Amino acid sequence: MAEVRTHKLVEKSHVARASLPSSTTRTTSSLPLSFLDLPLAGPVYVKRQFFYQFPHSTHHFCETTLPTLKHSLSLILQHFFPLAGNLLSPPPPHKPFIRCTDDDTVPLTIIESKADFNHLSSNHPKSIHELGHLNPELTFATMHDDTFIFPLVALQATVFESHGLCIAITYCHVMDGKCCNHFMKSWSSLCQSGGVDLTLVENSPPCFDREVLRDPRGGLEDIFLTDYFLERSTWKDKLIEQTPKHEEYFKATIVFGRDDIEGLKRWVLEQWKKNDEFNCPQYLSKFVVVCALVWTSLVKTRYKDHDDEDVKEEYFRFAVDCRGRLGHPVPETYFGNCLALCYAMLKRNELKGEDGFVNAVKVIEKTASDMKSEPFKEAEDWRALSVKTFVLGTPLLVTGSPNFDVYETDFGFGRPTKVEMVHSFKCMSLAESRDEEGGLEVGLVCKSEEFEYLFYVLQQGLQTTKSSVC
Template identity: 45%
Template sequence: MAQPTYRVSVIEQSQVAPPPSSVPATTLSLSFFDIPWLLCRPMQRLFFYELPQPTNYFTQAILPTLKHSLSLTLQRFFPLAANLVCPPQTHKPHIFYAEGNSVPFTVAEAAGDFNRLVANYPRDVRELHHFVPQLPPAHVSSDKTRVIPLMAMQVTVFPNEGICIGIIFCHVAADGRAFHHFMKSWASVCRTGGDLTCLDRSPPFNDRAVMKDPNGLEQNLLEDWWSWGSAWTDDTGLINDFAEKVRATFVLSRAHIEGLKQWVKGQCMNKEDSEPLHVSTFVATCAFIWVCLIKSQYNGVSDFSDNSELFYFAFVADCRNRLKFPVPCTYFGNCLAICIVALEKGELLGETGIFEAVKVIGNKVRQSETEALRGAETWLLDWKEKSETGTLVTVAGSPRLGVYETDFGWGRPKKSEVVHIDVTGAISLAECRDEEGGIEVGLALRRKNIADFTAAWEQSLKLF
């Protein structure tokens, strides 16, 4: 599969900051929810929009409003313009905003096939990397304190076709819900020509002191970070040669999901000792994809040796309404429980593999609703241990984030992609753009595996 050529030339590089003197110097202490994400590679998200205008129209008529609305939005979402400060060991990292902090903003022009980029069929993973900005390098002071920028942006124009808004940001600054709150707020301010009503109506809550820590979780997690986290690099998902990987989007329609749920419930009725299941759209989708992924790894293998080998599945649960202390729904930061479940290979590859996966994932989701912080003291250690097995599948994104509601005034995105799954090996989930109740699943797999996954997907759909 030849890689199409995308010629990208930089038009402008600038910095976008909150309006002068609009934000005081502010230190944000990291909560115990933030600390695990110090290990996380930067998040990379692309939004593609149809915009059949020439480049000079974009730069003259649209770009000034885009940048001005970003400046106004950063006044409320200032942590994204700030820096992560990591002092030497035993000193706690924190986020610090100072007057003059800003977000790098690149404008580029691309020549290439825009429609190919927004397609679902398999494409070379390298195609999207042209449109992802680079974070500025960390600054290291004489006392070995690292100062790390938290976000950068790139807007790429495809003349007379569309544009791509690319964002890279550090997860320690914001979880998915917080980040998409920012994106939708920026889009609304841009769409309305600078109207700040949406920011007044739904402002981010930036005070991380709201996070109570009666069980000393922060200290436990910090000690793990100090002991090995600041130097540890998870190489299990790294693929040095992107030429061997392709990415594709698979769509589970609403009918598929409802059929899957009914099939699972039927399996439950056939098992007299089976406990009631939690079968949400998220649970059913994750179980289905997990089994398809494992089946694709063993396609054509007749000897399933070591059926007791454990495979792991990790996801996060939003805890804003699941804690014993109140957290505003617009809290800006991280408020995620890390959830990991395990099944033996023989269970996943068996005839009822999807049912078994639904059971363990659903039970974990149900547990998180009442015991969100159970096991939180070992989140970092558990993640490290499971990552090193090479059998961990993780999830990026969520159908509840409303990715396709991000309208800057040019309509809904034609496509949104999570680019960092190319490296991490995660699956990405989003609501379906074209059908309410459907789910888009993004995958990046080696070329030789994508056909096996497609076969497993199509075969599994025949169950219901």
């Protein structure tokens, strides 16, 4: 019962997009999904949180801040109108699409919380269950003809009286992280101006033209549509399952400084040249070396006592923005998914061994290089690889990106003190460092008893590279 008293519902409203002056009739329109939306269509959700210092009362928030939040949201939804709509998934052979009407709204929930703002907005381990209270849930419905209806976006503002504010978004994956970032930056910029300056969104409006995203190989849409119908057949069982409890899992953020990252790069390139100078690249990205260290450290932490399963396959999946990789121009503000899914695999003992970090760097670097030359090389196998990853192996999926500049999302309260993503233990989240240019923040979910050993393994990895360089 104490948990119920911690969070109090203040208001739940539905914000409609502002009406255009010339609008006199009610209309319904639809936005088709592209071939790259199909692998992620359905009940695939992303949850992001923005924490801000806000030393005011809930009453002050409701009287002075909330009206501007609502007004600016209503204006921004004129430009991002599909987000107020619904994803409709009719039964085969019909394709899914986004339905938009003049009556569409986005739910905005206001919560007052007595939880510890400083703790929840810190890098220290905190309960996934506690973080989950800060995000709104997205529901679904079904029609008589077995059509699924998925609302696309829900928003929540949680006030921690006299301490802080958390603005959270939960969205259906009909748009990628870059699109969500575009929406949040546009909304926050307008809100910061008091709801009067639309310059940002007017200078870079979202592009809804599906013709700009052409299948570079031909035939991928048919493959993805077949995979989508297979996945759709599993939704009923998945959606009626009881939501799993998260009390035993916690999330912490590890910050890698620029010097840490440069040390990792130098050390691993030296090791690579010793054994295979001919195939050693001249440069490694911070994404590759940090992800490799995190992947190996997690495997060593979670399976340090599981020697009998050391031949089990471990998978590392990340997505790459393809807007500049398709051989034809795709606007940076394209609305939808424009992602290539990349899979790397190693046996567990190859990650746990002495050369685990180098092995991980090599396989992630090769996967990334292959994607650059041919983004959809194995696209016809994406669903099969996904099933294999979860059924036969153990996955680690990357969410977020250091390229989004999420710490520049200012609603008028200053830069966020923390930007968080809520996800399962099968994921790791990435963001740029808030306080150091060139650094990276990595969010990891583990059981509470695993963190001490995980931090030790990560520190040992960093120390090894530093001592070698020195």
